[in-house]
Amino acid sequence: MKKDITFIFKAHLVPKEVYQGGKNIPPTDKKIHKLSSNENPLGASPKAVAAMKAALDHIDIYPDQTDIRLREALVKDFNGQLTAEQFLCGNSGSEILDILLRAFINEGDEVIFSNPCFLPYAVFSRWYGAKQVDVPLLAPNYDLDVEGILNAINEKTKIIFLTSPNNPTGTYIPKSVMDDFMARVPKNIVVVFDEVYRHFAVAEDYVTALPYVLEGHNVVGLNSFSKTYGLAGQRIGYGYTTPTIANYVRLIHKPFLLPLTSIEAAIGALNDTEFIEKTVKTVLEGRAFIAKAFNELGITYWPSQANFFIIDPPFPEMEFTEKMMEEGIMVRPVSQFGAPGKVRITIGDAEANAALVNALRKIMQH
Template structure:
């Protein structure tokens, strides 16, 4: 008897909203500035590029069977405060999220996140049949709702996602808030602390996951090489946590997980302190410049600790996006991230920032 193949499909994978990444620059006769994907304003680390070029000659060979060389380089990057067995690597920060969820989530378990936030938290958890529990950030400043999250926890809660600085809002979680939260969250839950924009944060009370990992909490600091290091195209990321958690999660990692080129580029990037410093300087100067443009034009925006801003545009989000594109500026509407009506603008180099300012003035003051 012929049966419909859909009868064996997993019901929790029924068509629903999926994550759609930012668009690439379209073909055009004029200069287009891509301020929509939070990419590095200076390009890629020169030392990463040198390492990448050298690795190309070996792409006929299998890469390292494990990620140990990269993990050892990360130990040095963290000033030997962590050991190699405390790191987890993957093909982008997004894949590290996926690996974590595969390791801890069974069908009908619950995952907590706080919109507006990075959409893969909910999309990826759905792949494994988890219930998504959204405890929204608090208006008007996008503050973390600590009490709301704690009240949402039950015996099925397995993973909580926190993000600081947060994508797409650019806001952060103060240390006092994190301290309070980490002392109250049950020890049966894994807290994934997404800190991929940490290099750009300069608030005095900003904190990463590191002190909580060192204290032995069940927290995973999530990082990426796409932003600060300029390796978005190489798709490489990592997390750090307790050795107990990391060694457990590694049980489900495939051999030859990372491409040779990604391993070499990442190690090279970690050694490029001059490029990292220049990237951070460029972002912070650009952040100040663009904030002044918003102030001048009366644009509602939220102070950012990342390499982007979220704004409340003067027109409906798609109309604003289209108008800016007509002026050669790509920006990102973020309704899909849980911020309806808002638009995210990446900080570029000075040329791109000035082009953005000119376009915004033209759109606002035709």
């Protein structure tokens, strides 16, 4: 007799939706430009690669027991405004999200996020039995619904996720809006401020989590080495927050959490200011070039402060994605992110951006 084992499963883990990362380039002899995963258009930091290669001679031994060397490098990167104890490092920004949820969420607690947004906010919080409260961004500009979020807060609310620049919309939260929100949000709630695309934000009123952390608010600034530094394959990220929150969360940090190659790559990348500046310059120039083409072609898009655009494609999203793939351009439908019918397009290098525009012109002529 076949036994039913479903009774041992946690009900909140029965999947409603599962996060699926961007696809890799399929095997083909055709030139493909992957503009679907928001990766660095220049590759990886040369200093990071050199540091990784040097570390290969030592991969037979355990890595650093803690992340202290990387945290000290981050102190320098933040010009000494934060102390080493205020940083938390992990295997990608996504793991920092997971660690924070493990630290603060019990079954029945609530988290708030605003679709369209990064799907793991909902998926990961479900792992710990949290109720997901979606306060959608406001149409038509994807503005943060501050009043909606504040009205959704109750005694069970533990974490609020904010993202700026936001994935997949590329929009951001102006400083005046953040100031107002932080002045009104209850002090017993942790605000996770996802800023992994911060290097590409040039709006005069853009703000990171830093000033709010310095003021002592219960905020965590979430960052990644996957975008600006070109280390997506190494899966390394970090957060910064108050000493109280950081030291509490560190209680559930595993020893030897980070691979030796990741530690060395991240430290090397932080020291590679030339590569960082070149990456930002490439993205900003590409952003202007693509926006100009969108305007000329009559494609509806949203102004972006990130290294990608979200567009309302001229064809249904899957048809558009297939047509672009036929032209050698990989793009990302983002219905899964809460933006039905929309497509996200990463800014590439000059060659990829030119190929993108040529592909758009071609498919719109048919």
